[in-house]
Amino acid sequence: MSAFATNGSRRRWEDLVRVDRVHRSLYVDEEIFAAEMRLVFGHTWIYLAHESQLSEPNGFLTGHLGRRPILVTRDGEGRLHALFNRCTHRAATVCREESGRARSFQCPYHGWTFRNTGELVGVPWPDGYGPDFRREDFGLGRVPRVESYRGFVFGTLDEAAPSLTEHLGAARPLLDYWIDRAPDGDVRVRSAAHRMVYRGNWKLAYDNAGDGYHPAFSHRSLLKMAARLGETRDMAYFGRSPDQGPMYVQYLGNGHTFIDQRPNYAAAGDFWRNQRVQPGREGLERLIRDRHGADADRLLDLAVGSQINLNIFPNLLIIGNQVQVIEPLAVDRTQLTWHATAIGGVPDEVNVLRMRTQEDFPAFGEPDDQANFEEAQRGLSVPEMEWVLMNRGHGVPDRQKVDADGVVTGPVTDELHMRGYFQEWLRLMRLEDP
Amino acid sequence: MTQAEHTDTAAWSYHVDPAYYRELAAIAGEWSDAWPVADAELLAETQALLHREARLLDEARFNEWLELYTPTCLYWVPITPGGGDPEREVSHAFDDRRRLTDRVYWLRTGVAFCQIPQSRTRRLITNVEVIDEPAENRRRVRSNFHIQEFRAGQHKSYVGWYGHVLVREQQGWRIQLKQVNLIDSEHGHENLTLVF
Ligand code: FES
Ligand SMILES: [Fe+2]
Numbered sequence: 001m002s003a004f005a006t007n008g009s010r011r012r013w014e015d016l017v018r019v020d021r022v023h024r025s026l027y028v029d030e031e032i033f034a035a036e037m038r039l040v041f042g043h044t045w046i047y048l049a050h051e052s053q054l055s056e057p058n059g060f061l062t063g064h065l066g067r068r069p070i071l072v073t074r075d076g077e078g079r080l081h082a083l084f085n086r087c088t089h090r091a092a093t094v095c096r097e098e099s100g101r102a103r104s105f106q107c108p109y110h111g112w113t114f115r116n117t118g119e120l121v122g123v124p125w126p127d128g129y130g131p132d133f134r135r136e137d138f139g140l141g142r143v144p145r146v147e148s149y150r151g152f153v154f155g156t157l158d159e160a161a162p163s164l165t166e167h168l169g170a171a172r173p174l175l176d177y178w179i180d181r182a183p184d185g186d187v188r189v190r191s192a193a194h195r196m197v198y199r200g201n202w203k204l205a206y207d208n209a210g211d212g213y214h215p216a217f218s219h220r221s222l223l224k225m226a227a228r229l230g231e232t233r234d235m236a237y238f239g240r241s242p243d244q245g246p247m248y249v250q251y252l253g254n255g256h257t258f259i260d261q262r263p264n265y266a267a268a269g270d271f272w273r274n275q276r277v278q279p280g281r282e283g284l285e286r287l288i289r290d291r292h293g294a295d296a297d298r299l300l301d302l303a304v305g306s307q308i309n310l311n312i313f314p315n316l317l318i319i320g321n322q323v324q325v326i327e328p329l330a331v332d333r334t335q336l337t338w339h340a341t342a343i344g345g346v347p348d349e350v351n352v353l354r355m356r357t358q359e360d361f362p363a364f365g366e367p368d369d370q371a372n373f374e375e376a377q378r379g380l381s382v383p384e385m386e387w388v389l390m391n392r393g394h395g396v397p398d399r400q401k402v403d404a405d406g407v408v409t410g411p412v413t414d415e416l417h418m419r420g421y422f423q424e425w426l427r428l429m430r431l432e433d434p
Numbered sequence: 435m436t437q438a439e440h441t442d443t444a445a446w447s448y449h450v451d452p453a454y455y456r457e458l459a460a461i462a463g464e465w466s467d468a469w470p471v472a473d474a475e476l477l478a479e480t481q482a483l484l485h486r487e488a489r490l491l492d493e494a495r496f497n498e499w500l501e502l503y504t505p506t507c508l509y510w511v512p513i514t515p516g517g518g519d520p521e522r523e524v525s526h527a528f529d530d531r532r533r534l535t536d537r538v539y540w541l542r543t544g545v546a547f548c549q550i551p552q553s554r555t556r557r558l559i560t561n562v563e564v565i566d567e568p569a570e571n572r573r574r575v576r577s578n579f580h581i582q583e584f585r586a587g588q589h590k591s592y593v594g595w596y597g598h599v600l601v602r603e604q605q606g607w608r609i610q611l612k613q614v615n616l617i618d619s620e621h622g623h624e625n626l627t628l629v630f
Binding site: 190191192193194195196197198199218220221222224225228229277278279280281282283284286287335337340342348349351352355356358359362363364367368370371372374375 | 440445446447448449450451452454455513514518520521522523524525526527528529530532533535536537539540543545546547548550586620621622623624625626627
């Protein structure tokens, strides 16, 4: 895997990822993309599903691990499996639905039948196979390690990868914060999803997920719209000298990045008070205040996003109340799926407000970012202009702090998140060709 | 703040309450009912309104388009085919009068980069059926649409059906509900920022 030469000479990965810049080929080269699907998506933990999507025994979901079609199942005993959705006979996918319940899957091509644990249980007219044919040799291929962290199901193809909790590392307490906003941690990922496709590389989304520099510019339309009724509210703080404010960006290690907007808020009810108005806000607020009195501020805050952006490398972005998944489709094409969430342990009206809240950003915020991703992909086509900068904050004295666990913290507009995660990218890409 | 000001639904949203959702669910559940064939005059009057709406959208005359809608209107583009349950599911658009006003304002800010350049659209509306319900002061309309969009060098087409609920006001018929049902609503879409 060294055919990605430019100018006829072999370049090493280190030449493409420098301390303050990355090479354009990481975003436009099909061979590098193919290598990423094998190495980045093949050797670290990949988010596959949320348990609430397969809460019943024999539930299943189809999806992808990198570009590999997979089938995530819960068997009759409640155990989770991630299987390649690829018949062991002549490769057809065995399941073509997005989700449902099934004890077994019969391949529609020649009828081989697999249990939801992956075992091959039946082959039509078996006397056509010789005595050395053993069904146990032809179960569905499987993702060897599948683990759930409090409902978030991850899998890895790498038998040698560290445990999931070790991999989550410093991201784990932040994920706990997000989960624990729901009473009893009861998060439900069954509220439909915005599936947004853009013509650009998948890393443009990951770069953006920890980017506190862009909101004042890329989201100008949203900020202007929000000012129609007076105060801008939500997100306005990104526009007012954000580096002097209390927000920060962090590189958490293992590729994970984080933006904290919570320091903009102090008291219970502040999330709610600062939220841009959404359909039904006043009527449902009145109803919740009438019924829940002193507890209303806490409940109303739960209708608003978490005020964190937690990015778990390479494909899970926790943003607001949404669980966003990056699905690379091609070197220059990506689907971002924004799964909306509801929570247990709150009055119905809180979840109704959550739905209206979670429609806002996919409609009026994200499309402008994706337009910018697409225009960045167009700009990246210029071969003479080789570099993508990630140097903001780099080499500026006293701007970054590194704690004992190696977590790097800086002002929210710094690009330290990119400088950090590309080191993890580099580690994974070197596994095959050190 | 006086109660009178709270009735301006471009600024306040007191009315989108549990009863509003119940009424919506009842309407959304009845789009597939059998309707009697409408007489020619009723059909022509209804088509004229749909055509006028189509022209305002295709000509990007969004402020005029907004005036076709009632103060308690809903412009709804569900994700779940058929509509699903908007109290428990998100939609592509679930716009009360205030959010619809915001949407038009947003499109006209000049800095919505996803609409620079702006979408050019033309829409074909066919298979129009209408039921007149004078006792409820409303007409329900269903139709098929095919919208062709051109933007940033790309042609895209969107196909589906509309459900309109019209109510009679002093100025004439206005739109209380527009439910836009894309045949691929729950699938991946690029830059879904045009107005259907
Ligand atoms: S490919 Fe599945 S049975 Fe032949
Ligand atoms: Fe953004």
